[in-house]
Amino acid sequence: MSRRKDTGERISDAEHAIMEVLWDKNPVSATDVCDAICDERDWSIATVKTLLSRLVQKEAVGTEPDGRKFLYRPLIERSDYVGGESRRLVDRLFGGRAAPLFAQLAESEALTDDDLAEIEALLREMRK
Amino acid sequence: MSRRKDTGERISDAEHAIMEVLWDKNPVSATDVCDAICDERDWSIATVKTLLSRLVQKEAVGTEPDGRKFLYRPLIERSDYVGGESRRLVDRLFGGRAAPLFAQLAESEALTDDDLAEIEALLREMRK
DNA sequence: ATCGAGTGTTTACATGCGTAATCGAAGTCG
């Protein structure tokens, strides 16, 4: 599933933070977004507005009028974004092979016991 | 292992391409680097020089005089860089947990049979 | 001694990003 509907437009780090909010609670106003992250990221409402417009330009976010204001909703799915970014990293750093990434994470102790258990479970799942 | 000796200076995409060359063949001149990638990336020697100086500024690359020219060598290890980038991605997109990344790769069919086999092997290794 | 080839250094410039202030239209309260 999740066909590559990449608009080509890349989403920046700050923009991604906004996307996370939109993925979390779907149709929200700019103020809502600000309420959700302005504190955490120490942003002003102005910044949120700018980022939202850029995301709209990039067609990563859509708007629908709600009274006199707008409601924003993501136009791309989180799984698509996340999958794309993951693949990009694997391509760039590991020649497209996932195993070396896994090895790297293992070596740098980025894998908790829980992770290992889960991955084992997933492997068993897929083995079928 | 490999303690976070992050100089804070981030390495950009283009710069990373240069680093790959340096990691591949260790002490090389700017021209050598160009020979190695200028064609592939369609760069001019000037671009390579710029990127090299920026990397030197960022202390990711060191120089040693060789006759009238310089030889460049990486000051950071590939595994450190790769590990850092991997961790960044996992933190940013998967809340620091590696298992979801694995699941994502699996779901987006980015895992080949070979990958699975290798990962299984690694898991068995670690289990001990 | 001179001229050209090769090198590192400096300067350039468009685009993207982070961060925000300001502006203009449109309701809201008094």
Place this chain on the structure above:
DNA sequence: CGACTTCGATTACGCATGTAAACACTCGAT
């Protein structure tokens, strides 16, 4: 009706990046 508040839209601005040309220096060949 007029001041105040709210939004989205427009403009701003400095730093990073991609990409490279111009400059200065020096070695080797005429």
